[in-house]
Amino acid sequence: MLAESIIRVGEPIRDSDLSNKERIELLTDCNSENCKNFFQNVFLIEIDENKIGYHFLKVGTGEEDFKVDKTRNTAYPIFYPQGGNPLHAQGSYPIPCYLMYDKHIKDMENIEYFAEKVVLARLEKTISYDKCSEEELKNISYMVAEILNKNYEQFIDRERQLGILYIYDHSLSEYHSSKEKHGTRSQYFWITESKLKLGEQLHLDSNKCIENIIEAKFTEAKSLGYREKEVSTFSNKLEEEVASIYNKYWLWLSPTWEAPRSIYWKKEDWTPGIKIDKKNYEAYLYGAQFLNQITLPISSSILKEMFAPIMSVEAKKNRSYSSFEQIFGVPIVFPLVEKNPEQMYKKYKQLLKKDDKAKGSDIHLNLIAGIDKALPTIDDEYRLTLLYYSGDISRGDVHIRMIIEDVVPSVAKELKNIVKDINRKEVPRIRRVFGSNKEEKFYPLANLPSMLGNAYGPGYVWSSLETVFSKKPIYINRLHHSVSTKLNELANREEHWEMVDELVFYHGFLVFYNRYNNEILRIGKEVNIMANWQGLLEKYHAGEIKIDDLKTAEELGYVVGLTLKQFSNSYHRRTNNDYLKHRVMKFGSKLTPEMIWKDGLLRCEELAAQWDLGLGRNFHQNLSHVLLALLEANKKDLLNKDKDQFMTAFWSGYLMYKKQEEV
Structure with a gap:
């Protein structure tokens, strides 16, 4: 339960050699x-x-x-x-x-x-x-x-x-x-x-003051229920006195919530729910105040990537940063076994540092959790809990969005390295392949919550984040469908660079998918990424494409994209019209594999002869094998069953193609 986690955080602070000055700073609002x-x-x-x-x-x-x-x-x-x-x-x-x-x-x-x-x-x-x-x-x-x-x-x-x-x-x-x-x-x-x-000089006795602070807060807790000689929910021992943990000191556990309260409880008797002894309540006070100090808002740029619609580019574009409810993140570090209070509080003090670079830190949570906080150096003898909430805590209006428990530090570190590599290495490489010279930050892949939000949609952000941190399998069918849908929308509006951005995200996420499977799940399950298409591209330019190269919907879609783009370039030079827009995507219709095949590729030879397009020899050599592969794929119902994979690969090939001397 959340209260138990707060107490576990507060225990080493309570038992440490923290100075009275630091204790009063932590327990009060001075x-x-x-x-x-x-x-x-x-x-x-x-x-x-x-x-x-x-x-x-x-x-x-x-x-x-x-x-x-x-x-x-x-x-x-x-x-x-x-x-x-x-x-x-x-x-x-x-x-x-x-x-x-x-x-x-x-x-x-x-x-x-x-x-x-x-x-x-x-x-x-x-x-x-x-x-x-x-x-x-x-x-x-x-x-x-x-x-x-x-x-x-x-x-x-x-x-x-x-x-x-x-x-x-x-x-x-x-x-x-x-x-x-x-x-x-x-x-x-x-x-x-x-x-x-x-x-004479007037002084406050800090020892007595701290005792009074604990007593004052325990007295507040008693107002919602108090019993003597009862077993505490947390110590599991008979205690002299216990009080209700629902209180107004830290409104995560607010008495205004009706859900946890039985109809048989009196208004001022919440102790049948959760009762706490004074010693554990003291730890709770320290833990609650500490968590308040390390709570950070998730930035609006991350929230937009996490919760914007994924099936419509226009809808995402029209969502302003201010339209998203503020969400806060809290990182909580626990030892698996009991640690020395001084050692534990030393870790906590590092979390309090305002320096986000946190020298010596292995894990910056901004990359994997959207929380702008660096963790102290911890090994797998610790566990990390990530808590997300929205609402106004000062009013007790708190909505817990997600609690992700038992995150293994080594897994968090591996995820951080993968996300970091994708942004530093893969994004620039993928952009270059599509002819983009952009150097600015690519927000859809900038961190794990943004990445998962763009891949699976706002309704799946929390569940997919928990899945990844828990080392469970992830799937990419939804990714294919959303990217395919957006590419079609953008193609109809002829927004070339927006299409490139969608494909940069798509191929970047596939890199994450492969590395997640290999390095974290260690199951060796892979899909083709940008580097894998290089071999097919070289074969295409050499005119050496065979049916055996086109067994999957993705391989076929990619080579179909190359083929149609090569033809479209020649067609445009001769007629000053875009072949795909002019002949295939009629009246802004939704492009399908069947349209590309029957309205596009099947007419290429006829139009090439009619307009004397002067296509390269490799085009004719490849086209015959591509058409045969389309027949085979149609027999197996791949064009319908794996339509989204085909279309994302098609647009990848179509937008990636350059004349051989330009490659």
Whole structure:
């Protein structure tokens, strides 16, 4: 299950020697781009019994392009709201440190409203104050509201403002004041200098803060179900307490989903479904946040190749990049056997690197998974899971498109090498054969998802991707049909270079098909690729084509294409008309093997004599054998049964042919 995978990712992070600074960065949103502007207005209220002090802080620099001070922001364990109304108190808070939106800041002018509706509502949900009475919390709320009101004119702005309300209560064990100013390498994270205790510095106890974060999130989970002395779904042991894993912290497992919920469950009791103990929930929190950080959107250029229609060139051309729903990819690496937490987290840290070249990496997922992320160097003692989803995770509107599990790293590496070779070597070679001098990137073959989407169609992208990663056989009948259909559409519109692009994709994919069968499946199943046609081309120019050379629909179609193109060239020089368009493809009809044979080739000798076309000797020598081979193929019903193979090979030969001296 997905939750178990997240826990497996989080366990080595939880058990590693990760610094407190890194843990708070991972567990909270203090480093989130969504939160950076809140640090421009920090309202720090210092309380020592009945004494109160007001601080206005700016944790960062810059006006137009504000940059948060990364040496100080981990002293602010803030959480960006996931779903719901952000103006209302949500979930649980580890310490009294709260995001303030523009309305909150404007409401600071109204003491009673701000104390009751904003401050008190949050204090009641704060772990630090869970032992305090309602009266004590109300008293703190009014103290905070009153001092903010007194200083209101100093900070209020007509423009939209965001901020952080931070209550530093000297009575709380989460805080520590001392004469010394500590850095983030210490247990204590510096906040600012005290106004109530002169000469002392205010600090956050990071150990206690992390404990409170875990407690706050587990408390949130309890709101959807809580039991004592129950067996956890994940530890499979009797635990002191278990809670429902469905939560609002990471909305992949959202309580808004009705599907996993039995009609017999109460609204606030999801524990009969999946229940989790506190230790595993801590791993879940680390794993969820880590996966959020390595989640990347699939680029619009890849999505267009993956999900555009494959039976119509025009339909694909008219689909804009913006018409595709955004899809996100998440690469998850697991060890097959338990690894040292430090060693495992070291691998994970490499995944967090923004440098996509990732020095020392064997596998760049952009080529094989469409995810712009390089994997750390891993061997077959690990497995890779690829997770794809769409929707707005902040609203809990998540649609899992595909989970591809147990991808073997050596298979991923081999696939990467094949795709890379096709783009570097095969695409330029195939283009040259068809007379194309293009050098730009060829997107239909640029990566595996694009390749499979163009070969099998949008409805088969995920299943074919899983098939390839799972080392199962793939087939190419659908490829023949789609390419044949598009070539006919383009031929009717006389779009020569678009036809060439379709054939570049077709022959490039056949290279992938052969190498996949040979190098990954090791079954030796091959089809003819561009290199195999060279022998037939040489025989054709020499006038040495025999019936034995034309046993398959593809071989026959290819040589028929060469023959008809040679005739068409001579016909055009004499009559200034395109023979295929003028005599065979009448009124934009769909070209078939029978039309090519009966309306095209059978009339060649008659028209050659009538127009004195002066065809080369090799043409007449080859034509007789080609016509006999067509009769044989017709008897075996190959022209009908293997029509698509015939037509793709025909267009390959037709567009590849050049006069012998030009070859």
